[in-house]
Amino acid sequence: MEKQGKGGNWRRNSVIWQWKTWLILSVSDADFDIIKDALYKHQVLVFKAQYDVSPKAQYEITQRFDPKATASYGHGKTLDAKRSILHPDLKTIPHQPQVQVIGNGFVEEYEGLKNIQLRHPHHKTFHATVIPEKDDLDFTRFYRWHIDAALYGLAPPVATTLFADRVPRGRTQTIRYEDSGEQMTVPLGTTAFVSGYTMYDLLSPEDKQFVLNTKVEYAPHPYVWMSGAKSRSDGLGLISEGKEVPLDKLPEIEQDKIQVLPMCWRNPQDDRLALQIHPSAIRKLHLGGGKVVDDLQEVREIVYRLQRPGIAPELVYAHDWEEGDFVIFHNRSLIHSVVGAFAEDEVRLFRQCNIAGSSLPEGPRYF
Template sequence: MSSNDGRIPVKSVTSFDADFDVIRDALFTHQVLVFKNQGGTSPKAQYELTRRFDPAATSYGHGKTIDAKRSILHPDLKTIPHQPQVQVIGNGFVSEYEGLKDIRLKHPHHKTFHATAIPAQDDLDFTRFYRWHIDAALYGLAPPVATTLLAVQVPGGRRQICRYDDGTGDELDVPLGTTAFVSGYTMYDLLSEADKEFARSTKVEYAPHPYIWISNAKSCSDGLGLVSQGQEIPLSDLPPIEEDKIQILPLCWRNPVTGKLALQVHPSPVRKLHLADGTVINDLNKVREIVHRLQRPGIAPKMVYAHDWKEGDFVLFHNRGVLHSVVGAFAEDEVRLFRQCNVAASHFPEGPAEGLAAA
């Protein structure tokens, strides 16, 4: 994870042609890049840079997921009319921005998604990781290679304590409204040799229409996966399911430049685990327990990069190498305005047995 501190000699992300190979190699090496003072970047330029990592890609990363009113993603994203691959996210009322008028943005709050919540009287001082995830539809469309975020307006000043509330006592001092990142490569490296072998040889099956399937379910207090309370939407109540769109992906994805393996799982929509011997674990509680046990060391406080956003920050992150989470609790009058872009990839990520020449 790296910032634009001289090692990446790029003056502006809006004129990236000559520098793209540098940016690409830096992204796959460092996973998170921060370019300062990029407030003039247009939505079109943001989309073009994001898509440059996979020129054959065209669709917004979550596809039509955000159009489904039952999806957990529906309230959080608004589409820029003249550049529909770019979304507006944030908090508070915005009278006009890039063709959108009189919009009210709502920063996700853990009390709407977690099984337990921090008491209201402590809300401005303490917070949680909302949901550790990768940006991906996980049904039909391949996970995006990269995501870009531009900070247009950032409320400053306050900091909060992000609590795990899982009995460990873990907590982390964070800037208000930070985006938290953890490395899937570190997450893999922290595993025991036995768990590494398990991770390399196992695949995860995601639920069909995953963000509708989990729309009534609640998260663990550390934001890393869901509590099993039987609240998932029955498959019979989901929109029509196309079997060939159900995704069964490796637990580990290989980096195209370094050859390293990342433990890259979106813990919330996991449904089954497919083991090397052909066994399928379909006990949902057990599946979640296994995935959480594997991933939890990788979100320990010392493993988290919590970005301290400033207006004009343009963050580019490797969506196939990191997990990230929204963090923070805003007051109603604290306005936060960001632009986000990712595009569904034209290909699926390589697993441990693939891309060995890169290693």
């Protein structure tokens, strides 16, 4: 389906709109309003051939989706970076600290960083079971379905931007769904997205009533807390083996920073509801009648049952990255995952930016 819009052509593909000709660097306020409306409506936007977007411009564009947002990186900074599961994956651009460099392989110099070794997250470092080594370059998994969010102290970002500087191409991989036997062929190093709106729409009437009246309590310092635990094979939450870091072994916990958020987040533009949960960071459920479910295994099983239908192969948008792609996604209505296994000499160089929100996400109006 094609639609002419001001500044270029849109192409509809699943949850994404692709803008072919509009230069993101020269967006007026009126044009930005069109982009913002499109983001709230379609969740993922792709701008092609944006080779001249600097880290500064990327930060400024990202902040326009939440002008009152602070300059803090959306995942926040932990007091114990060495134990955080995010620690190995992120390099900060010195002259634009809100923008991170991610990817794979050795890069001699980039935006003030020198001799950096990037490592694309591999499921063998996080999953309880792994694909055999002999199949590793042909088959892969969703690494970790997540929201870009600190989930402790800082509000989740409204939008995340990703810029593809270098993209290795020429081969695909096959995602294995170990629980169902399904498979899905994807481009090497794709970013996978699934819609929280679809997740909500798939629920039974009884489950819709449940999620509308339930809140999720996230663990304090969640990325340190989960650092010893392992993931399900589909990347949708953790296995309960008692390997989480005990609360008394975490950095100092400030009770007022622990986040208890609605299960459903409301689109401020049209009131659609997204089932929006970070499945790896959950710790408790606060039910509508006042009961608190604090058995971690039970909490995870409930959330997994609610979310699992939404990651079926036909519901996943797996972006086929090209150099110059500038992607904006609505971080408050979808979850996404890194995918893929790279050879050591396959260099992938991306920039990402997300900024902690100026306010918490809105739940259902009658919540």
